[in-house]
Amino acid sequence: MAEDADTIVDVHYNGVFTPTPLMYFNGVKAFVPYTVVNKMNFPDFIPFLEKLTNGRCIDVYYCPHEVRLSEGLHAIQNDCDFNEFLEDINEKKRLDVYVDHHHEPLFHWIQEEEADLEDEDLVSIDDVDSILEDGLKAEHVEDDENDDLVEEDHNAIRPIYLRHDHTQEWNEMKPQLGMKYSTTTELKYFLSCYDVANG
Template identity: 45%
Template sequence: MVEEDTLVVEVQYNRNFFPRPFMYFDLDKKEIRYVDFTDKGYSEFIAHLELITRRMCKDVYYCPDSQTLCQGLATLQNDCDYNKFLEYLHEKKKVTVYVDHMHEPLFDWIEIEELKVEDDTNSNEDEDDVIDKEGWEHEVDDEEFSMKRERASIQNKDRF
């Protein structure tokens, strides 16, 4: 049983990020528990990741559980990033780490995804504004049609 103060790092690896929608897909997971990372530096943490994933871990990220990847993805590239990661880990007790083995331009993808969401939001608002502001005039029909006369006309056409 995991104690309440146990720190948990969930490592997601061996798969790819996808740009639209921005996500990490079809992943392998491992959890690191009962390891005190406070006395380790960034290099030792990366070495530990490489040991458990059995692959090089050059592009490493983490994201707060309360945020989407677009909102909260943060890099782990140096000791400064690692210290922020440790602060978050100690505060929340669990954090998810993502390993990008393909060296994708993730932050470019996030920017594109955010622009797309903004465009979708703005375009819907613009359409609604145009509909509300424009008056629609309908032409009055010169001739009135009755359903009986239309049905009779259709039936006569079917006979010939």
């Protein structure tokens, strides 16, 4: 059994789940000691999370810390799920709780991710052996004698790229292919002016 003082529950909220690979993006993290969670029942846990996150908790999930979400994600929807969650806390020193505010189809995304991994063309040992054998049978190809006769044209006309004119009116700025900017800040300013002018 894990020590109560060392066991932590990381609560991730106000973020968004993204598919392939399944991740929780741009969330806020709060640390809750095990001693607080261990004293609760499922009916107390969801209101506790809603108070902690200052919002409605539509779906709640947990995953062992440092395990990919697609491999260890579990839903907490009833007393049975909550009891499994408490048992997992006892076995591990740290668990991550994720609050899904948008009711995303996470388990469908996990199935799609697993199907994509199975469909990838993996190179087998037989394929590698056949490639190696083909490489051993190849004959040496002589260099083409005409390669030495080809000269590089150093007098070729180089392309001319426009430079951004920072004195131009903001509402008349138009992008040109290959236009150069002196700094990234100048590029950002140009793009924001163009976006505002042409909405």
